[in-house]
Amino acid sequence: MKPTVARRRWLALFLALFALSQGALWLAYYGGGAKALVGDEQGYQARALGILAGGEWMQGTIWPPLQSLWLAALYALFGAHVWIAQLAQSALFIACAGLLRDFWRRFGGSVAAANGAAALFLLNPAIAAYAHWLWPETLHLSLLLAALCLLARQRVFAAGAAVGGAILAKSLLSVFWPAFLLALVPRGNPRQGPRLVAGFVLGLGLVTAPALWHGWREYGKPMIADSSIYNLWIGLTDRWRSDYVEDMGGVTLPEFLASGATPQQRNAIYLDKVRALVEERGGAPLLASQFGRQYFRLFSAKTPLVSQLPGPACAGHLSAYHTPPWLTRGLSVANDALHALILAAAAFGIAAWRRRPDRMFVLVALFAAYQLALFALIHVKARFLLPLLPFLCGFAASFLCASRERGDADAAIARTLPRLAIGAVLAVLLLFLAFAGPWLDGLCAG
DSSP, X not given: OOHHHHHHHXXXXXXXXXXXXXXXXXXXXXXXXXXXXXXXXHHHHHHHHHHHTTOOSSOOSSSOSHHHHHHHHHHHHHOSOHHHHHHHHHHHHHHHHHHHHHHHHHHTOOHHHHHHHHHXXXXXXXXXXXXXXXXXXXXXXXXXXXXXXXXXXXXXXXXXXXXXHHHHHOGGGTTTGGGGGGGGOOSSOTTHHHHHHHHHHHHHHHHHHHXXXXXXXXXXXXXXXXXXXXHHHHHHHOOOSSTTSSOOHHHHXXXXXXXXXXXHHHHHHHHHHHHHHHHHHOHHHHHHHHHTTHHHHHHOSSOHHHHHSSOOGGGTOOOOSOOOHHHHHHHHHHHHHHXXXXXXXXXXXXXXXXXXXXXXXXXXXXXXXXXXXXXXXSOOOGGGGGGGHHHHHHHHHHHHHHTTXXXXXXXXXXXXXXXXXXXXXXXXXXXXXXXXXXXXXTTTOO
């Protein structure tokens, strides 16, 4: 078969599967009546409507402001309807796939692998569904990927602005952002370094300055949002390997907010509670229990999509969707299949990656290590895996494309026996973390 004909057939298959996936998700959201807003979705919606009504643009110190501002801007332009936000975020979701394709090509993957990474990202219903929800995940991810693509092109001011926007969407990068400066180490002329760093920091500073000034004026500290101690306390007191099982986050938050008049007072009170807990349980046993629970929650195949589909509450199902059994089953099967494929293939792709590490590789590796270290301690939900999923899709696609052995399809992959053995061990571990949590917890047993 000619390569052009084969590409057209692959494209036609992808478009058919993408249309099927999107149709199923829209039908799930609205077919049986609109899905109920869950958890923080309600808060983002309320704050956006409050901004439209003339309220403060910075409301509280737990949630960064960008998602509410984004929703308020969309509602002001097109009407206060959730579907308006869903259409805009669906465009961002598709843009994320384009950015992933561009980044993975520059990262060292082949054209086929870059296309495959974008396809895996777009076809996974658990990823696509984020565009339908009012959490800031899609907005944050689009800004993160844009920052990486801009850094690869040395567009430092725009990259800094994108990182600043990502921090305003989610606090995840508040501590990590200096690591982006590693990508600015000049290759030839060392005198370029200060100029590149200054441009990046200027872009980041201009975007975040209004929020930092608000924090300084209101609380005497240049802060955007600080939920770190609260999330640490919840993370240390979580009991189950699946999220939304007797979840205490929403119950504890009012207690946390009422514990002090300022963020500093609340953090001090709950930091004392954390110290008392560590002293009571012992540092080593407490850390061991965290490792035995947190990564099951992070890599769980019970993604936010599955968690919101109809199912037993004892297993962490919120039944926010009103889907018929056939659609519930279809989305669950597609979720599990794509989740397992991405994790397993990514494990082999990581183990078999043979390109010499460059600055972007080191940055991605540090980002992954930072997230894994952070989520060993703080409160974890399965949706927190999303920032790592584009890179997992990239490694997965590189490994899957390597089997074709055409052109440069496997240039980044070394399928030697030792590497494949390491990949197999890592794949088993990730799949165990993804699927074994409910079984280990004995959820709904009796």
